[in-house]
Amino acid sequence: MFIPHTDKERQAMLRTIGKDSIKDLFADIPESKRFPVLDLPEGISEMEAYKQMSMLASANNSCDEMISFLGAGAYHHYIPAAVDLLLLRGDFFTAYTPYQPEISQGTLQAIFEFQSLIANLTGMEVSNASHYDGATAAAETCISSYYHFRKKRANIIISPFIHPHYIETIKTYLQAIKEIEIRIPDISKPVDFKDSIRQLVDKNTALVMVQYPDFLGNILDYSSVSSFVHENGALFATVVYPMALGILKSPADMDADFIIGEGQSLGLPLNFGGPYLGFFTTRRELIRKISGRIVGETEDEDGKRGYVLTLTAREQHIRRGKATSNICTNQGLNALAVSIYLSLLGKKGLKEVAYQCYQKAHYTASQIERINGYKVLNEQDFFNEFVIQCPSDVMEIQNNLLEKGIIAGYNLESDYPTRKNQLLIAATEQNTREDIDFFVNSLREVTIV
Amino acid sequence: MSEPTVYELSSEGRFSITFPTLDIPETKIPDDLLREDVPLPELSELDVIRHFTNLSRLNYSIDEGFYPLGSCTMKYNPRINEVTARNHGFANTHPFQPVETIQGNLAVMYILQEWLKEITGFVAASLQPAAGAQGEFVGSLMINAYHKSRNDNHRTNILIPDSAHGTNPATSNMSGFDIVNIPTDNRGNINLSALTEVCNKSTAGLMLTNPNTLGLFEENVLEINDIIHKAGGLVYGDGANLNALLGIVKPGELGFDIMHINLHKTFSTPHGGGGPGSGPVVVAKHLADFLPEPIVGIIEEGDDEIPPLYGFIYPKKSIGRMKSFHGHFSIIVRALTYLLMQGKDGLLEVSNHAVLNANYLMSLLKEDYTLPFDRICMHEFVLEGVWKDIEGIHALDIAKRLMDYGFHPPTNYFPLNVKEALMIEPTETESKQTLDRFVNAMLSIAKEAHETPDLLTKAPHNTPVKRLDEVKAAKDLILCCRVSDKRE
Numbered sequence: 001m002f003i004p005h006t007d008k009e010r011q012a013m014l015r016t017i018g019k020d021s022i023k024d025l026f027a028d029i030p031e032s033k034r035f036p037v038l039d040l041p042e043g044i045s046e047m048e049a050y051k052q053m054s055m056l057a058s059a060n061n062s063c064d065e066m067i068s069f070l071g072a073g074a075y076h077h078y079i080p081a082a083v084d085l086l087l088l089r090g091d092f093f094t095a096y097t098p099y100q101p102e103i104s105q106g107t108l109q110a111i112f113e114f115q116s117l118i119a120n121l122t123g124m125e126v127s128n129a130s131h132y133d134g135a136t137a138a139a140e141t142c143i144s145s146y147y148h149f150r151k152k153r154a155n156i157i158i159s160p161f162i163h164p165h166y167i168e169t170i171k172t173y174l175q176a177i178k179e180i181e182i183r184i185p186d187i188s189k190p191v192d193f194k195d196s197i198r199q200l201v202d203k204n205t206a207l208v209m210v211q212y213p214d215f216l217g218n219i220l221d222y223s224s225v226s227s228f229v230h231e232n233g234a235l236f237a238t239v240v241y242p243m244a245l246g247i248l249k250s251p252a253d254m255d256a257d258f259i260i261g262e263g264q265s266l267g268l269p270l271n272f273g274g275p276y277l278g279f280f281t282t283r284r285e286l287i288r289k290i291s292g293r294i295v296g297e298t299e300d301e302d303g304k305r306g307y308v309l310t311l312t313a314r315e316q317h318i319r320r321g322k323a324t325s326n327i328c329t330n331q332g333l334n335a336l337a338v339s340i341y342l343s344l345l346g347k348k349g350l351k352e353v354a355y356q357c358y359q360k361a362h363y364t365a366s367q368i369e370r371i372n373g374y375k376v377l378n379e380q381d382f383f384n385e386f387v388i389q390c391p392s393d394v395m396e397i398q399n400n401l402l403e404k405g406i407i408a409g410y411n412l413e414s415d416y417p418t419r420k421n422q423l424l425i426a427a428t429e430q431n432t433r434e435d436i437d438f439f440v441n442s443l444r445e446v447t448i449v
Numbered sequence: 450m451s452e453p454t455v456y457e458l459s460s461e462g463r464f465s466i467t468f469p470t471l472d473i474p475e476t477k478i479p480d481d482l483l484r485e486d487v488p489l490p491e492l493s494e495l496d497v498i499r500h501f502t503n504l505s506r507l508n509y510s511i512d513e514g515f516y517p518l519g520s521c522t523m524k525y526n527p528r529i530n531e532v533t534a535r536n537h538g539f540a541n542t543h544p545f546q547p548v549e550t551i552q553g554n555l556a557v558m559y560i561l562q563e564w565l566k567e568i569t570g571f572v573a574a575s576l577q578p579a580a581g582a583q584g585e586f587v588g589s590l591m592i593n594a595y596h597k598s599r600n601d602n603h604r605t606n607i608l609i610p611d612s613a614h615g616t617n618p619a620t621s622n623m624s625g626f627d628i629v630n631i632p633t634d635n636r637g638n639i640n641l642s643a644l645t646e647v648c649n650k651s652t653a654g655l656m657l658t659n660p661n662t663l664g665l666f667e668e669n670v671l672e673i674n675d676i677i678h679k680a681g682g683l684v685y686g687d688g689a690n691l692n693a694l695l696g697i698v699k700p701g702e703l704g705f706d707i708m709h710i711n712l713h714k715t716f717s718t719p720h721g722g723g724g725p726g727s728g729p730v731v732v733a734k735h736l737a738d739f740l741p742e743p744i745v746g747i748i749e750e751g752d753d754e755i756p757p758l759y760g761f762i763y764p765k766k767s768i769g770r771m772k773s774f775h776g777h778f779s780i781i782v783r784a785l786t787y788l789l790m791q792g793k794d795g796l797l798e799v800s801n802h803a804v805l806n807a808n809y810l811m812s813l814l815k816e817d818y819t820l821p822f823d824r825i826c827m828h829e830f831v832l833e834g835v836w837k838d839i840e841g842i843h844a845l846d847i848a849k850r851l852m853d854y855g856f857h858p859p860t861n862y863f864p865l866n867v868k869e870a871l872m873i874e875p876t877e878t879e880s881k882q883t884l885d886r887f888v889n890a891m892l893s894i895a896k897e898a899h900e901t902p903d904l905l906t907k908a909p910h911n912t913p914v915k916r917l918d919e920v921k922a923a924k925d926l927i928l929c930c931r932v933s934d935k936r937e
Contacts (some may be wrong), residue, residue: 001789001791002525005802013881018812025752025898026666027825028668028824029698030671030698032701036699038696039567040568041793043790043791043795045790049789050487050792053785057537057553058538059553060539063543064541068546070546073774074543074545076528082498084535085886086502086505089505090526093720094511097720099720100509100848100857101856102852102913102917103509104722106506107722110722116454117490120489129499131885132579132725134773137768154658170771176625176626177769217777234646245484245488248483250484262773269538270541270542271545273544273774273775274776274779275780287864293723297761299917300916300917304451304786306917307917314580314615315615316619320773322622322624323618323619323622326582326585326620329726332720332721332724333719336721339501340497342489343492344492344494344574346464350487352468352592353468355478358476381478384892402547407543407546407550434911
């Protein structure tokens, strides 16, 4: 399949090489291991493959067929048709990494614009070309901070209200650097979370990382934490849900040194969790310390504006064993999708979507609070996600709602054992009033108090 | 004239997409939470379509022409992959949906795990790694975890051949290992005596790319893996060059302990201008418990009428999670689509023709270009991009001149153990006619190098921009544009 050679051409090529058969090209391979049997099916036609894959897809119930209030790091936003249709241009998706800038200006300028849009949205000075996802961007932030202080500061303090997968990923990434200690404030005791972060900061702290809005949806002002961290000479990072920045103040106003996060909400389909995109922004003075590809503007020999990969001396193909990250891609096509999405929505559109997310979540919350036994637990204002306390077994509630075609949010107990029967509920612009009312009424019906 | 940026195209007050009017009671948002302005561009939908269409036309791509970029496997990206990956049943599923609502996704992942295991001869697989480099990172973390689990705590060295990709040493550094370089011998293999000399109780493992980055099959691979194992180390296989081996040999049967696979190289998923890719990892039995979590397994066996129930499995001694959620799922869908179409015989033909094409090109070019290791090659080969009788012409000049002939240049200046390297990988999807045109261009450039060298040193001549000033880019550090950049 997809091999153009005719018998005649094959024979002519073998004659040029001076071999009788293709098999003769594999003489370097140990004979006892050569040409193993593959216990796999025969190939099928495109038509059959299409049908087989469609069958598999139809074994799912997608968010199109159900009413979903799931968020927890991945959000079901509407993606304008133009985004995907532009991505399908072969000039974009069948190109490689832009190592040859003269014939890659499309990709390079698109990345430059991605960096610009993200830097403007977050209010930060510089952005890189992206990491794999929000979790790995968070892990790379920890590593960059450790090396920024030349390994002299080895404590990294992470809020327990960062996405649990991000915390797990950070632990995985840092497991081999023995010197680093990851500290997570103990939330089993009822102390103010900002105070508990302050208690852990000392002269050995490299980085403090929080999330905005946090995993439970709360919008916190971290200004005081940030200044305390800076007084102690450490760096301050915030994981951000970028859609929220359509209306909310950016943590750049709280003097964050890094703003990173998951770019999925900006034009990428849910895709069962990937591929997404980790955006990564920082202050200009830290640019040489961060990992990941960066595009810069320059000129060609005739003085014409153009773009190139820059500061490559940080990267693995130059620094090899001295590089602090091995990343050698960005999420190219997904960064392009984000650029197209943000260009289409623009100033007005993004504000509108963010506003609707906020309003729909608040409407949902206020309606749920009216049900006997339910309570919204957020003490701060929230953006589009909030926690409810259910009066009875949450798995039973979820199962009963699933039968009605509703995915009723994310059960928090697996990540926070003390949070029994609590659901994290997210709403986006795609949840209609009808959906929300049906959800709330169904919740009332399935709850036996 | 260059294409303006989205900020330069912006016009105050312009907009494109609209959303339904809110039909719910609205809550007042506290003023102290609100930002004043969202500094995004203001464009019409047509502005956006034209802008990105214009940008796309400044790119070279597989769709436009031959892309013989060594170690990147720039094969044709089948369009059906794009269709199946976009099926709403896949694309609109949330990663935290209840397992009973995502049985199709889990089946896709399970089937791909099984195919990859069978193709490579390993016993367990994880599809979580986001890219080849992350697959490598998984491999070296697993090597670390394996030794620690046996209380074998003094294995601090990773051995890396001098022809290795830069990611190998960078990965080892991230994993806390010290790096020991191993030289190449005069046949392009690992120098066996040098290897034996440095192998000892501090050896955690070897990272071996096979075929290596010279495009040569490591002739002593069985001995090499044996030497490492006898010293108590593990062998990591960099699967970047798997396109040469499908149905030809199973790395798992050669003694490798771990290998990553690039779905975006071998299994035809698009490179996307530099990602997203996908880098699954396959392992031998003794490492299965260390795989990154989660992987997909059968929770309840099915029968003739009921399909099996799939679910996530968390390996006992897992090194942990490499990223959020379950891997680059839509890339996994594309790769499975491709594999189903190829089947077992198709896969063998892929490697047969990838190797045939490479040897054909090598045979036709080795008279006019220096071939440092004159052996049958696998799916790629490396030439020297210099001539002894000409001064001032470099691999870079040949690369740039190829653009004028309508070809993407080969990988250049890599591997590092060949001077002025030009690394050429044609892949199986290119026809004899395309290869012949490329050979003609290369021979014509060799002639120009001798007769009219300026054509090379000033190349490219016909591209959207000429050679760009990289020093200026690094000095000025203009990394983004702002609303204020708008052109009047």
